[in-house]
Amino acid sequence: MSDTASPPIRLAEYRPPAWTITDVALVFDLGRESSEVEATLMLRCDAPEATLRLDGEDLELLAIELDGRALAAEDYTQDATGLVVHAARGFDSCLLRTRVRVLPAANTRLEGLYTSGSLLLTQCEAEGFRRITFFVDRPDVQARWRTTLRAERARYPVLLAGGDRVAERDLGDGRHEAEWHNPHPTPCYLFALAAGPMARVSKAITGADGRAIELNVWVEGDDAEPCRYALGAVERALRWDESRFGRCYDLGVFNVVAAQDFTMGAMENKGLNIFNARYILADERTATDADFMGIESVVGHEYFHNWSGNRVTLRDWFQLSLKEGLTVFRDQEFTADLHSRDLKRIDDVRLLRARQFAEDAGALAHPVRPAEYREINNFYTLTIYEKGAEIVRMLHSRLGEAAFRAGMDRYFADNDGRSATLEDFYAAHSAATGIDCADMLAWYAQAGTPVLDVERSFDPSTGGYTLVLRQRPPANVPHAAPLPIPFRLALYAPDGRALPPPATHDAEPIPDGLLLRHATHTLRWQGLDAEPLPVLNRGFAAPIRLRMPMRPEERARIVQVESDGFARWDALQHLALDVLLARAGESVDGLGDVDAAEAALSAALGALLADTQAHPAFVAECLALPDFDTLADAVDVVDPGALVAARERLGLSLAAAHREALQRHVDALRADARGGLDDAAMAARSLRHAALAWLSRVDGGAAARRLWADAGSMTERMAALRALLHAKADGAPAAREAFAREFADHALVTDKWLAVVATRPATDALDDVEALVAGPCWHPTNPNRVRAIVGSLARLNPAAFHRGDGAGYRFVAAQVQAMDAINPQVAARLLGAFEGLPRWTVAARELALAALAPMRSAALSRDVAELLGRLPA
Ligand code: TRP
Ligand code: ZN
Numbered sequence: 001m002s003d004t005a006s007p008p009i010r011l012a013e014y015r016p017p018a019w020t021i022t023d024v025a026l027v028f029d030l031g032r033e034s035s036e037v038e039a040t041l042m043l044r045c046d047a048p049e050a051t052l053r054l055d056g057e058d059l060e061l062l063a064i065e066l067d068g069r070a071l072a073a074e075d076y077t078q079d080a081t082g083l084v085v086h087a088a089r090g091f092d093s094c095l096l097r098t099r100v101r102v103l104p105a106a107n108t109r110l111e112g113l114y115t116s117g118s119l120l121l122t123q124c125e126a127e128g129f130r131r132i133t134f135f136v137d138r139p140d141v142q143a144r145w146r147t148t149l150r151a152e153r154a155r156y157p158v159l160l161a162g163g164d165r166v167a168e169r170d171l172g173d174g175r176h177e178a179e180w181h182n183p184h185p186t187p188c189y190l191f192a193l194a195a196g197p198m199a200r201v202s203k204a205i206t207g208a209d210g211r212a213i214e215l216n217v218w219v220e221g222d223d224a225e226p227c228r229y230a231l232g233a234v235e236r237a238l239r240w241d242e243s244r245f246g247r248c249y250d251l252g253v254f255n256v257v258a259a260q261d262f263t264m265g266a267m268e269n270k271g272l273n274i275f276n277a278r279y280i281l282a283d284e285r286t287a288t289d290a291d292f293m294g295i296e297s298v299v300g301h302e303y304f305h306n307w308s309g310n311r312v313t314l315r316d317w318f319q320l321s322l323k324e325g326l327t328v329f330r331d332q333e334f335t336a337d338l339h340s341r342d343l344k345r346i347d348d349v350r351l352l353r354a355r356q357f358a359e360d361a362g363a364l365a366h367p368v369r370p371a372e373y374r375e376i377n378n379f380y381t382l383t384i385y386e387k388g389a390e391i392v393r394m395l396h397s398r399l400g401e402a403a404f405r406a407g408m409d410r411y412f413a414d415n416d417g418r419s420a421t422l423e424d425f426y427a428a429h430s431a432a433t434g435i436d437c438a439d440m441l442a443w444y445a446q447a448g449t450p451v452l453d454v455e456r457s458f459d460p461s462t463g464g465y466t467l468v469l470r471q472r473p474p475a476n477v478p479h480a481a482p483l484p485i486p487f488r489l490a491l492y493a494p495d496g497r498a499l500p501p502p503a504t505h506d507a508e509p510i511p512d513g514l515l516l517r518h519a520t521h522t523l524r525w526q527g528l529d530a531e532p533l534p535v536l537n538r539g540f541a542a543p544i545r546l547r548m549p550m551r552p553e554e555r556a557r558i559v560q561v562e563s564d565g566f567a568r569w570d571a572l573q574h575l576a577l578d579v580l581l582a583r584a585g586e587s588v589d590g591l592g593d594v595d596a597a598e599a600a601l602s603a604a605l606g607a608l609l610a611d612t613q614a615h616p617a618f619v620a621e622c623l624a625l626p627d628f629d630t631l632a633d634a635v636d637v638v639d640p641g642a643l644v645a646a647r648e649r650l651g652l653s654l655a656a657a658h659r660e661a662l663q664r665h666v667d668a669l670r671a672d673a674r675g676g677l678d679d680a681a682m683a684a685r686s687l688r689h690a691a692l693a694w695l696s697r698v699d700g701g702a703a704a705r706r707l708w709a710d711a712g713s714m715t716e717r718m719a720a721l722r723a724l725l726h727a728k729a730d731g732a733p734a735a736r737e738a739f740a741r742e743f744a745d746h747a748l749v750t751d752k753w754l755a756v757v758a759t760r761p762a763t764d765a766l767d768d769v770e771a772l773v774a775g776p777c778w779h780p781t782n783p784n785r786v787r788a789i790v791g792s793l794a795r796l797n798p799a800a801f802h803r804g805d806g807a808g809y810r811f812v813a814a815q816v817q818a819m820d821a822i823n824p825q826v827a828a829r830l831l832g833a834f835e836g837l838p839r840w841t842v843a844a845r846e847l848a849l850a851a852l853a854p855m856r857s858a859a860l861s862r863d864v865a866e867l868l869g870r871l872p873a
Contacts, residue, residue: 006862008372011318018050019043019088021136021143024188030120030151030159030195033106035113036062038099039133042143045092052088055130055137056100057081058112063099083134098134107131108781108822116261117220119196120156121274125267126317126376129188139314140419142185149195150177156195158218162186162270164252182270184250185417187313192269194257199224201231207249208242217280219258226281227258229677233296237303240334245408247307256280256299260747263783263825264380266298268305275302278748278784284675286749288715289682293335301331312415317376321368321444322422324380325388329396332389339679342565346621349540349566352390354629356382357545360449361476361633362835363871369422369444374866377825383447390543391443395426397486397541398440399433400511406432439484439517448474450483452516454548458531465491465525465532467502469516488513488538489523494530496561513541533557538567549590552578552600559604569621572608575601576650577626577634584646586635598650602657609661616669617683620690625651628798632836639841640802648761655694665691666703675712689719693726701729708735714749722756750777751788758792758800765800766808769793773815780819783826790815794833801833802840806847809834813851817858824861831867838872849873 023042028035043052061078064071066087075087088094107114112131113122122132130137147161153176159168163182170176198218205213215234217227234256241247256273258280266275279298282291308330309323336344359365359382366379368388373379396404407429411420414428426438451472458465469487473480487507491499502523507514514523525532535558537546555578558571579601582594591597608619631643655662665687672684696704704723708731711717721739724732736753743749754777758769772778772789779785794801794812801808812833819827837848855868 006374008374009317009376010372011316011369012371014316014318016046017136017138017141018047019045019052019136020141023146024143025146025148026133027148028150028193030149030156032104032115032120032155034101035104035120036099036101037113037133038097039135040095040097041135043088043091043094043096045088048092049090052085052096053082053136054085054096054134055082055127056134057130058102059131059134060101061098061134062101063097065097067095082130100133102132109825110261110263110783110823111825113193114261116259117196118155119194119198119220119257119259120151121194121257121259122192122269123263123267123274124191124269125189126380127189129191132191135188137188138316139187139189140316142187142313142417142419144184145180145182145186145191147180147182147191147193148177149180149193150175151195155197158198159193159195160218160255160257160272161193162191162272164271182251184270184311186270186310187419190268190270190310190313192267192272192274194218194255194259194272194274196220197222198257201225201227203231203235205235205238207238209248211249212252213238213249214253216253217256217258219277219281220260226283226286227256229282229292230256230258230275230280230295230299233299234303236296236338237300237334240300240337241304241307241330244333244337245307245330245405247412249306250311254303256302260784261782263823266302268302268309270306270310273302275299276784278751281748284677284713284715286714286743286746288713288718288752289677289685291714292677293339293682296338297331297335300334301327304330304334307412311417312412313419315419315421317373317379318369318371319421320376320379321384321388321391322420322425324385325368325390326392326425328385328389329392332393340565340615340617342569343617343621345539345566346569346618348386348389349570350624350630352382352386352540352543353633354627356386356543357449357633358629358836359383359832360387360447361474361839363838364832364835364867365447365476367445367447375828375862377863378828378866387543391440394443394484394486394542395429395437395440397488397513398437398484398510398515399429399435403433403435404429442481442483446474446477446480446483448477448480449543449545450474450480450485451545451547452485452537454534454536454546456534456548458528460531463526463528465528467523467534467536469521469523471516471519482517482519485516485542485544486510486513487516487536488541490535490538490562490564490567491525491532492535492557492561493528493532498563499525499528499532533561535562535564535567535571538564540566540570550574551590551592552597556600556604559608565615565618569618572601572604572622573626575604577630580626580631580643580646580650581634583650584631584635584639584642598653602654605654606658606661609658609665615683616672616687617679620683620686623687623690623694632839636839637841638836638839638844640798640844641804644761644799644802651694652697655697659695659698662691662695663699663703666695666707673716685715685719689715692719692723696723696727696729701727701731704729705731714752718752718756721753725756726760728760728762747782747784751784754785754788755792755796758789759796761797761799763799763803765797766793766803766811769800770811780822783823786815786819786823786826786830790819790830794830802844804843806851809848809851813855816864817855817860820861820864824863827861828863828867831864831871834871 025040027038077084104113104115111128149159159178161180163180166181167179199222200216200218201224202216217231251271258277260277262276308326410432411428453470455468471482505523555571555575559568562568578588578591582588632638669684669688673688708720816831
């Protein structure tokens with residue numbers, strides 16, 4: 001497995017393929033232990049005398065023929081990564097047929113053809129297709145596909161592949177076959193099949209262009225009812241893409257399959273999406289509100305890839321954000337349009353600032369378009385996805401909705417059926433709008449989060465007000481050039497009136513804001529009666545760190561006067577962050593006396609809790625204090641214990657201060673929170689449960705016990721269980737036992753209680769986790785289970801992970817190494833928990849490095865070896 005020595009793949013070395021494949025016919029003889037794949041490839045050569053090299057890994061070659069002639073041993077060479085066909089030299093086209101054997105049941109990597117329960121499934125992105133058959137496995141090779149699946153009817157009654165089904169036959173010997181055809185030019189990473197005993201929910205609809213479309217959502221077994229919600233989400237996504245982007249679906253059937261064993265969230269294979277079951281299966285008995293929202297968003301994401309990714313695909317993997325950043329932007333807009341735009345923005349920015357900023361400042365930081373990689377699977381990151389989406393959002397802000405839509409139409413029209421680059425994307429927008437936006441490409445080329453330092457001055461004698469905005473390169477990328485930043489701001493007069501935009505400025509006007517292009521910009525107002533209150537980076541229009549010291553009462557005032565929901569939430573978060581940092585011993589500019597600052601924060605929260613007009617879900621967002629990652633991101637040296645303790649103490653003191661109001665919400669919201677998946681009921685639950693979480697710090701778990709006894713939906717049960725377990729309240733062990741027993745057969749619900757146990761904010765949660773890994777719930781071949789237990793501890797439990805004795809680090813490091821032999825992608829993701837290491841205290845760093853040391857001399861996958869090589873030694 002060890003692969004540290006292979007040279008990196010470099011963007012600068014991209015060359016178009018010499019050999020391409022125009023048509024593929026695949027015939028699968030499917031079996032659980034062993035499957036055979038016959039591939040007939042129509043190959044074309046565009047460069048004279050070029051070597052025909054096909055990718056192929058862990059394939060047993062059974063037969064090979066070229067243009068109908070069986071090849072002799074000297075006609076080809078096979079090695080560990082592929083096949084060179086000497087006999088094809090000099091041809092400008094040929095037909096190659098190979099027959100290989102693969103071993104699905106032994107495939108724990110979950111790449112290529114593998115088993116999940118009684119199903120046979122594939123996962124090909126990024127480079128998994130080479131584990132199914134010999135092929136030119138790169139996204140700029142796009143073919144038309146014909147796929148025939150043959151299998152025993154009793155074991156594999158349903159046979160699905162990409163495209164439309166064109167035939168099915170009984171083969172007479174207890175076996176049957178189905179033939180599928182995908183006429184759209186498609187790269188092999190979008191190939192998929194699924195076979196086995198599955199049930200479906202289904203709906204026939206007519207697309208906006210008149211096409212008859214069958215929507216199906218499938219799951220292993222005979223009960224597809226838990227797929228109903230996902231089916232509705234597919235239809236909503238399809239309609240939304242028709243109306244907001246003018247994009248229609250392009251096959252007669254759209255199949256979605258839920259898989260219990262799946263490395264990532266879901267996969268957009270052409271006509272046959274395959275999903276992690278957690279993003280499909282849901283009913284109110286087993287899934288929480290957050291699960292339902294996640295399902296709708298991921299279903300949307302994969303559906304939207306049909307245009308942003310599939311019809312227009314990637315030239316090479318360096319362009320990954322071209323499909324992922326764009327598609328995240330599209331799924332964010334889908335959720336914003338269907339639900340609350342403000343709340344969606346708050347959620348997205350919370351994730352971005354807590355996790356993507358940390359990634360971009362840590363040891364694994366990389367540009368949105370990296371210059372090189374060893375293992376592309378390591379680049380499915382928050383930076384590629386979330387920062388990539390922010391860059392598309394900045395383009396949208398710069399152009400406005402109508403021009404952006406024109407640019408998108410142009411991008412899809414010009415690149416349909418092609419494999420594109422980020423340059424193609426910005427060229428289409430520039431061409432369609434007449435606005436040259438190619439300067440946005442600079443955002444893709446450098447890592448790190450830019451800083452905008454803001455200096456404000458007011459001259460009471462003239463009423464002149466000035467903001468000087470200075471862009472500074474990220475701390476970890478000191479030579480970065482200034483980037484184009486769309487900037488939105490508002491000024492408020494002391495009476496709460498919004499003031500007009502600056503009288504003079506040296507930036508470029510864009511819809512609702514300004515485009516900052518230079519290192520320094522100056523904005524001036526005149527004739528103001530009093531010093532105004534500035535609200536900057538409204539809506540988080542740019543993914544930057546804004547530095548402007550503010551007094552606590554100014555931040556609290558923003559919550560009162562500002563109309564942008566994001567900016568109100570942001571002001572409170574910032575105030576809480578300042579208080580937390582000061583309590584943890586950091587010096588915070590502008591904060592003043594920390595007790596007074598905490599009093600201002602407490603008063604602002606009290607006002608929100610008392611505000612009967614406030615949106616309950618918004619109040620719930622405000623109750624969530626900045627998380628550990630956000631705190632860690634804000635300091636130069638991370639002392640994990642100090643940050644955890646500061647957060648615990650502030651939570652406790654705020655809960656004590658607002659105990660009555662919290663109890664009032666828990667009681668008053670009972671009826672509104674009762675049931676149903678409408679936004680109002682979800683909002684009521686979100687506030688009720690946020691209040692409960694606070695309350696359970698100070699009421700000994702009394703409110704949580706009442707909710708536990710009274711709970712109907714899984715949302716209520718999880719809120720009660722989490723509050724009880726995390727407070728170690730009376731009744732916690734009994735609740736855990738009852739819950740575990742009731743859902744012992746339901747893997748996704750079992751994952752939930754395991755994650756609650758693993759995230760209990762205390763150092764001894766590690767002991768619980770070690771017991772879980774030694775017990776009957778531990779299934780290391782199931783990625784969801786590994787994430788629920790080990791991932792939760794490593795990523796969501798700083799108290800236990802950063803335990804002062806280093807046991808958290810040693811546990812996670814040992815799990816990374818053990819997992820590497822099973823599923824390298826899952827192992828590499830766990831290793832990411834160490835990305836912040838360069839900024840940890842010396843003591844923490846030394847413990848972590850010692851924990852990682854044994855791995856450095858071990859045989860490792862390319863995935864883990866690459867990341868380990870980027871961590872300091
Ligand atoms: N393209 C998928 C998405 O974002 C991501 C994905 C699913 C993936 N499975 C994978 C990436 C396996 C790498 C490996 O929707
Ligand atoms: Zn995606």
